[in-house]
Amino acid sequence: MKIVVEAVVIAPIAEVWRAYTSPEDIQQWNAASDNWHTTRASVDLRVGGAFSSRMEAKDGSVGFDFEGTYTNVQPERLLEYSFGDRTAQVEFDGEASGVRVRVTFDSESTHPVELQKQGWQAILDNFKKQVAPHPPRLRAASSARRNSTRAKLLKSGTRWQLFFYCAPR
Numbered sequence: 001m002k003i004v005v006e007a008v009v010i011a012p013i014a015e016v017w018r019a020y021t022s023p024e025d026i027q028q029w030n031a032a033s034d035n036w037h038t039t040r041a042s043v044d045l046r047v048g049g050a051f052s053s054r055m056e057a058k059d060g061s062v063g064f065d066f067e068g069t070y071t072n073v074q075p076e077r078l079l080e081y082s083f084g085d086r087t088a089q090v091e092f093d094g095e096a097s098g099v100r101v102r103v104t105f106d107s108e109s110t111h112p113v114e115l116q117k118q119g120w121q122a123i124l125d126n127f128k129k130q131v132a133p134h135p136p137r138l139r140a141a142s143s144a145r146r147n148s149t150r151a152k153l154l155k156s157g158t159r160w161q162l163f164f165y166c167a168p169r
Contacts, residue, residue, distance in 0.1 A: 001106070001107045001113060002104055002105070002106060002107070003104070003105055003106075003107050003113060003116055003117050003120065004102060004103070004104045005102075005103050005117060005120045005121040005124050006100060006101060006102040006103065006124070007100075007101055007121075007124045007125060007127070007128040008095070008097050008098045008099065008100050008101075008128075009098050009099045009101055009127070009128045009131050009132050010097065010098040010132045011098065011099065011131050011132045012099075013076050013092060013094050013099050014076060015131060016092060016099040016101065016131055017075060017076045017092060019127065019130065019131045020079075020090065020092075020101070020127065021043055021045050021079070022043070023040075023041040023042055023043050024041075025130070026038060026041040026043070026053055027039070027040070027041050027053075028130050029123070029126045029127040029129070029130035029131075030053050030055065030123060030126070030127075031055065031123065031126060032118075032119040032120075032122040032123050032126075033122060035057060035058050035059070036055060036056065036057055036058065037055070037056060037058055038053050038054060038055050038056075039054045039055075039056055039063075040052075040053070040054045041053045041054070044070075045070065045073060046070065046073060047070055047071060047072065047073055048069065048070065049069070049070045049073075050067065050068070050069055050070075051067060051068060051069075051070065051081065052065055052066070052067035053065070053066045053067070066083065067083065068081045068082050068083030068084070068088075069081060069082050069083075071087070076092055077091070077092055078090070078091055078092070086105065086106035086108065087105070087106055088103060088104065088105035088106070089103070089104045089105075090102070090103050091103075091104075098132070101124065101127070101128075103120060103124060105120065
């Protein structure tokens with residue numbers, strides 16, 4: 001059975017790709033909960049290249065290696081890999097609101113599907129927070145409204161711009 005998790009990351013696609021494929025960055029976001037962490041990571045980002053992440057409970061009670069081999073690498077678009085007898089696909093789709101990162105992976109039979117989905121989604125949510133910890137906000141909009149001015153946040157290419165315009169009350 002295939003499981004799909006996704007998140008929209010408000011950052012340029014080059015930054016999203018780098019954070020997803022850089023061992024240093026992987027160590028910062030690759031955990032499903034606050035009591036776990038990734039102590040080391042390695043990436044050989046090419047077809048046939050290997051990757052590995054050592055994931056451990058912070059109290060040292062348990063840990064495991066998540067490792068596999070890249071089967072398709074299309075920079076800033078697609079990663080596919082095998083791990084054990086399973087496969088996964090990571091899609092990077094640029095859209096107006098940011099970069100949609102969609103991970104599709106084969107379930108395993110040891111844990112319930114919903115638990116697997118929750119774990120992978122939590123990791124992807126950590127990734128999103130690490131890459132874009134402070135997405136653009138319309139903080140100025142509330143004060144702008146008092147002055148009959150409106151604010152709008154628009155994405156122009158890879159940059160976010162805040163526009164103010166006059167509007168009748």
